[in-house]
Amino acid sequence: MAYSSRDANYVLNVHARWETAADDARCITWARDFFARSQPFASGGAYVNFLTEDETDRIAFAYGASYERLVAIKKQYDPENLFRINQNIRPA
Numbered sequence: 001m002a003y004s005s006r007d008a009n010y011v012l013n014v015h016a017r018w019e020t021a022a023d024d025a026r027c028i029t030w031a032r033d034f035f036a037r038s039q040p041f042a043s044g045g046a047y048v049n050f051l052t053e054d055e056t057d058r059i060a061f062a063y064g065a066s067y068e069r070l071v072a073i074k075k076q077y078d079p080e081n082l083f084r085i086n087q088n089i090r091p092a
Contacts, residue, residue, distance in 0.1 A: 004064030005045025012038060013050045051087050059087050 016031035018024075046062040060067045067089070074081075075091045 004062065004066065005043055005047070008043050008045060011047060011050075012042070013047075014038070015050075048087050056087070059089065062087070063089075 014031050014035045016027050018027045045064070046058055048059065048062040051058055051062060063070055070089050071091070074089045079091045081088070081091055
């Protein structure tokens with residue numbers, strides 16, 4: 001696998017759920033605040049499958065040193081970006 005931070009002893013995924021749209025703002029704020037407050041205890045890595053749709057800016061960070069190699073592979077084998085229904089690595 002190409003993901004980084006394999007040496008981490010634990011993985012924390014802030015995965016919040018609620019039942020009504022009226023609670024969206026409150027619950028999203030709670031989840032983001034919890035995530036931010038836990039950062040000082042984190043290794044500095046990220047697991048790409050835990051990223052949300054609005055975290056595309058963190059994809060390269062999640063792959064770490066492997067990212068540039070993955071971009072080259074994507075360019076060679078998927079230049080039309082057929083495989084894009086994920087936290088996508090865009091072809092260069």
